[in-house]
Amino acid sequence: MKLTKIANGCAGFAAFAAACALGAAALANPYEKYAGTTIVVSWPALAHFQAAETLVEEFTEETGIEVEIDALQYLKLRDRQILEMSKPTGDYDVVSWVVMWKGEYVAKGLLTPLSQYFTSGSLVDPEYDIDDIADAYLQNGGIVGGKKGYMPGKSGALYGIPFGAETSILAYRKDILEEQGIEPPTTYDELRVVMKQLGDAGIPAMTSRGRTGHQVTAGWLLHLAPLGGKIFDDQWNPTINSPEAVEAAQVLREIAQTGPTGIPTFGFGEASAAFLQGDAALYLDTLKIAAMSRNPKLSKIDGLVGYGLHPVGTRCGSETGGFAVGIPANSQNREAAFLFIQYITSKAGDQRMVELGGDPVRISTLMNNADNFDEYPVVAEQLPCADPDWRPLIPEWNELNVDVLGQALTEVITTDDPIQTIMDAANEKAREIMEREGYYTWASYRGN
Amino acid sequence: MTDRASSDTDDLGRPGFNIRSLNPYLFIFPAVLVMVCGLVYPVVDAFYLSFYDWKIGMPFETAPFVGLSHFKRMIFDADVWESIWVTIRFGFWTILIEMVLGISLALLLEKPIRGASVFRTIFILPLMVSPVVVGLIWRYLFDARIGWINYYLGMVGIEPQVWLGDAELAFFAIVFTDIWQWTPFIFIIIIAGLQALPSEVLEASKIDGANWWQHILLVKLPMLKSIIVIALLMRLIDVFRALEVMYILTGGGPGRATELLSLHIYNRAFDTQQLGYASAISVLLILLVFGLSFAILVFSDPLKEKSDI
Numbered sequence: 001m002k003l004t005k006i007a008n009g010c011a012g013f014a015a016f017a018a019a020c021a022l023g024a025a026a027l028a029n030p031y032e033k034y035a036g037t038t039i040v041v042s043w044p045a046l047a048h049f050q051a052a053e054t055l056v057e058e059f060t061e062e063t064g065i066e067v068e069i070d071a072l073q074y075l076k077l078r079d080r081q082i083l084e085m086s087k088p089t090g091d092y093d094v095v096s097w098v099v100m101w102k103g104e105y106v107a108k109g110l111l112t113p114l115s116q117y118f119t120s121g122s123l124v125d126p127e128y129d130i131d132d133i134a135d136a137y138l139q140n141g142g143i144v145g146g147k148k149g150y151m152p153g154k155s156g157a158l159y160g161i162p163f164g165a166e167t168s169i170l171a172y173r174k175d176i177l178e179e180q181g182i183e184p185p186t187t188y189d190e191l192r193v194v195m196k197q198l199g200d201a202g203i204p205a206m207t208s209r210g211r212t213g214h215q216v217t218a219g220w221l222l223h224l225a226p227l228g229g230k231i232f233d234d235q236w237n238p239t240i241n242s243p244e245a246v247e248a249a250q251v252l253r254e255i256a257q258t259g260p261t262g263i264p265t266f267g268f269g270e271a272s273a274a275f276l277q278g279d280a281a282l283y284l285d286t287l288k289i290a291a292m293s294r295n296p297k298l299s300k301i302d303g304l305v306g307y308g309l310h311p312v313g314t315r316c317g318s319e320t321g322g323f324a325v326g327i328p329a330n331s332q333n334r335e336a337a338f339l340f341i342q343y344i345t346s347k348a349g350d351q352r353m354v355e356l357g358g359d360p361v362r363i364s365t366l367m368n369n370a371d372n373f374d375e376y377p378v379v380a381e382q383l384p385c386a387d388p389d390w391r392p393l394i395p396e397w398n399e400l401n402v403d404v405l406g407q408a409l410t411e412v413i414t415t416d417d418p419i420q421t422i423m424d425a426a427n428e429k430a431r432e433i434m435e436r437e438g439y440y441t442w443a444s445y446r447g448n
Numbered sequence: 449m450t451d452r453a454s455s456d457t458d459d460l461g462r463p464g465f466n467i468r469s470l471n472p473y474l475f476i477f478p479a480v481l482v483m484v485c486g487l488v489y490p491v492v493d494a495f496y497l498s499f500y501d502w503k504i505g506m507p508f509e510t511a512p513f514v515g516l517s518h519f520k521r522m523i524f525d526a527d528v529w530e531s532i533w534v535t536i537r538f539g540f541w542t543i544l545i546e547m548v549l550g551i552s553l554a555l556l557l558e559k560p561i562r563g564a565s566v567f568r569t570i571f572i573l574p575l576m577v578s579p580v581v582v583g584l585i586w587r588y589l590f591d592a593r594i595g596w597i598n599y600y601l602g603m604v605g606i607e608p609q610v611w612l613g614d615a616e617l618a619f620f621a622i623v624f625t626d627i628w629q630w631t632p633f634i635f636i637i638i639i640a641g642l643q644a645l646p647s648e649v650l651e652a653s654k655i656d657g658a659n660w661w662q663h664i665l666l667v668k669l670p671m672l673k674s675i676i677v678i679a680l681l682m683r684l685i686d687v688f689r690a691l692e693v694m695y696i697l698t699g700g701g702p703g704r705a706t707e708l709l710s711l712h713i714y715n716r717a718f719d720t721q722q723l724g725y726a727s728a729i730s731v732l733l734i735l736l737v738f739g740l741s742f743a744i745l746v747f748s749d750p751l752k753e754k755s756d757i
Binding site: 079082083085086104105108110210211212213260261262263264265270274279398399402403407410411414 | 503504505506507527591592593608610612613614615699700701702703704715718719720721722
């Protein structure tokens with residue numbers, strides 16, 4: 001009887017120990033609670049994100065969280081995302097935005113601050129190391145607030161993590177420059193000389209975006225920051241008619257004059273295609289051109305491309321752009337969404353993206369893979385002077401970008417009219433918009 | 449009269465309600481419902497929205513009421529007037545050329561000549577292609593770098609042109625594309641009209657000794673007037689509605705060289721998120737289309753002519 005009691009006691013203890021072990025095992029898997037959940041991700045139908053689909057499958061396999069992807073053409077994303085995120089309950093759990101939309105999304109209350117998840121012990125992977133993500137990318141794509149409203153600062157908050165982010169580097173045709181006895185340009189003065197030399201030799205020099213609206217503005221902005229220009233001064237007065245801004249427009253005009261035929265109709269795709277198909281000797285835009293040039297479906301110039309830093313003007317300053325991912329305020333699966341974002345932007349996820357043909361956002365990934373890709377050492381060297389403030393990511397930017405600059409710069413590249421006059425008119429128009437949106441209310445109230 | 453009177457009275461011959469008197473209203477009810485839901489409601493809603501400064505994504509309740517300020521801004525907005533001017537120029541050239549070409553081809557191919565049916569089938573193909581595809585086809589044909597047009601021009605020694613990147617050439621490109629797409633529409637309508645003309649009148653004119661030109665100018669075209677006016681009216685309305693092809697082909701550029709009013713409204717509404725202001729311009733567009741249609745109908749009165757025939 002006594003033995004039976006002891007045996008029963010032992011069995012009970014064993015059962016209790018087993019239950020504890022199972023409990024401990026459940027706690028050891030941070031994903032288990034969310035297994036079976038389905039999250040919906042909205043992102044662009046671009047190469048980086050197509051490459052990420054394999055990573056997404058691996059995420060589902062590892063975590064049990066199902067992922068549905070809604071991939072759209074990138075300029076169509078915004079309308080769709082805003083419509084979804086404006087509903088009381090939206091369909092999207094993760095959205096990927098072009099960095100210039102972040103201010104608008106936050107101003108409209110459409111995004112969830114990520115701090116509440118980064119302070120959760122059960123959700124945050126201690127090895128995540130957010131400091132390893134390139135500063136310029138994180139500031140540009142993920143932080144809203146600060147003095148300007150779209151930069152770090154005491155009132156800044158984190159809303160997104162860069163994924164598919166980019167900076168600008170120079171890509172050049174090694175064979176053409178070698179044949180012409182030209183060194184790759186490192187400054188804007190050199191760049192302008194090289195463009196003229198190539199143009200005189202009958203070789204289309206540099207390709208660029210130039211289509212009316214967002215595209216031509218993007219082409220011009222690439223040169224504005226390194227030439228020392230800004231869109232606004234500290235009081236939100238537009239400065240797009242400053243000497244630096246006019247010089248950037250002059251550079252764009254020279255590019256259109258010496259580059260491949262049709263620059264005023266080029267969007268990102270056409271501008272890249274001109275370089276990849278061998279119709280231009282120089283390309284100064286996103287680093288994504290490197291992966292594209294290695295893709296035989298897109299490129300005829302694999303192996304002929306060299307990379308250099310974005311040429312320096314009065315300062316070094318490359319663009320920061322691309323995409324970031326965050327969680328809509330009306331998502332019903334925010335914690336699972338956070339785990340997904342953390343997974344794809346973790347060190348392992350970033351490395352996996354490189355293996356899948358995507359672009360890394362972490363410094364460690366760039367350094368670890370520097371021997372495998374020609375452009376990685378250049379990007380790593382470029383990033384410290386990438387300028388997260390190269391364009392103002394305020395809600396009004398879209399109107400300024402498309403309606404004001406997008407029109408004025410088309411005039412710059414399609415006419416011979418004096419650039420100063422064109423930019424003066426654009427500056428006035430920009431001022432009217434800022435006035436209409438109340439940016440000078442406080443100055444007016446104080447009588448400034 | 450007796451039947452009608454009896455149908456409106458009860459069994460005792462007293463006037464009263466008869467369910468059959470509702471028949472006409474029942475028959476037109478579906479059409480009225482569609483009109484109210486599909487036309488009246490959006491127009492009224494656009495008018496309502498034009499008094500608010502609302503951006504997509506913001507709750508509408510938070511949108512400030514701005515009264516007539518959008519309309520005031522519109523009057524002084526040079527971009528709006530430029531778009532109207534582009535639309536008028538576009539409409540003038542496309543409708544003029546399409547009418548001349550469509551009517552001429554219909555008159556030429558009216559008779560059962562050899563191969564006419566094959567030509568007619570090929571000729572109306574553009575009408576069957578979706579506007580988005582039309583835009584894409586011509587965008588690539590006009591492409592400065594890889595387009596066939598520059599390729600063939602190059603074969604005869606003409607320098608490549610930046611068709612969609614030069615203000616005048618881009619305008620020519622959208623006019624040309626529209627003519628390619630819509631001339632068959634005029635052709636079909638006119639040829640249908642020609643085949644419905646009363647043969648006795650045509651034979652009488654021949655017996656009276658009218659030559660080919662007189663036969664066309666003095667007999668056929670006057671009898672086709674009502675159909676021509678209706679075709680003109682439909683194309684005019686289409687010009688103000690045109691959006692998809694230009695959106696794909698040029699996006700309104702370079703600058704605003706090809707930005708028709710409808711495209712301008714689209715860009716304001718969705719590119720720059722000024723839905724209230726875009727609605728105010730839409731109201732102007734509706735008034736313009738309504739005014740032009742009304743004027744054409746009043747001056748030509750095609751339905752009256754038809755009933756006269």
